[in-house]
Amino acid sequence: MLPTGLPQGTVPRLERPGPLRERVYEALLELITARALEPGRHLVESELAGQLGVSRQPVREALQRLNTEGWVDLRPAQGAFVHEPTQAEADQLLSVRSLLEAEAARLAALNADKAGIDALHEIAGQGRLAVAAHDVTRAVALNAAFHAKIMELAGNAVLAELAAQVDRRVRWHYTPVARLRGGTSWDEHEELIEAIDSRDGQRATRLMREHTEHTRQSYHEQDNS
The missing domain is CATH 1.20.120.530 (GntR ligand-binding domain-like)
Known part of the structure; x- marks a missing residue:
């Protein structure tokens, strides 16, 4: 989940143009890259959706894409976690x-x-x-x-x-x-x-x-x- 007390402006604003799933993907990727979402953090769909002001579906799609690209690990029966680089x-x-x-x-x-x-x-x-x-x-x-x-x-x-x-x-x-x-x-x-x-x-x-x-x-x- 997103940590409490994030600095002002850390959570990206989702501009309206473009597919929603793409904008959610870019927002989450930027949070991961900047380590606002640090390696090993549990990513809860409902909480991410609430923070970004979207439904859970585009968040789920974004997490699946991030998993494919190696930014997120999807663990059976546990959920999504930010990848911990070796x-x-x-x-x-x-x-x-x-x-x-x-x-x-x-x-x-x-x-x-x-x-x-x-x-x-x-x-x-x-x-x-x-x-x-x-x-x-x-x-x-x-x-x-x-x-x-x-x-x-x-x-x-x-x-x-x-x-x-x-x-x-x-x-x-x-x-x-x-x-x-x-x-x-x-x-x-x-x-x-x-x-x-x-x-x-x-x-x-x-x-x-x-x-x-x-x-x-x-x-x-x-x-x-």
Whole structure:
């Protein structure tokens, strides 16, 4: 069920356009990704329906789809639960992310213009402010925006499409380590910007691989604590 005392605005408002089941699915997926619904939480259809202001049917359909995609576990005679990711799953995801983003960093170093570099600096500056304010939600969103911008600057549509498929899962795994990574992550982002700005594709590739490896290590550290 949804935890009590959710921060204002945590439960997404369901806009009217589009199929209801799709909007319920997106709302629940966002709550799971942001860990407002944390791994292992029991998801009760009636309570979710009440929180979202819908009937139980679209909630049931959304949970079935989330189960198919690996976000939710449906257990016989017990109900639905938010999936609890294993360390092996995290390793596999972050390994794929490392391959995709290392190539994106290399291509960005070849293709980025001044406007793109300025945009990366702006996101990095906002990220540091979010860390200083202990705003984990915003820091996670800005981290995603930073990596998405590098992917955009790479200029490879197929690479961007593949990266988009893992983006939400990366955010899901990154959220619990965002506070642990803190300003260090943004220090690494600044180094990446320097490498991209100087058109040093080899260095950008190496830095991105190291960056994703540091995230993987932090994930395992918090998981074992």
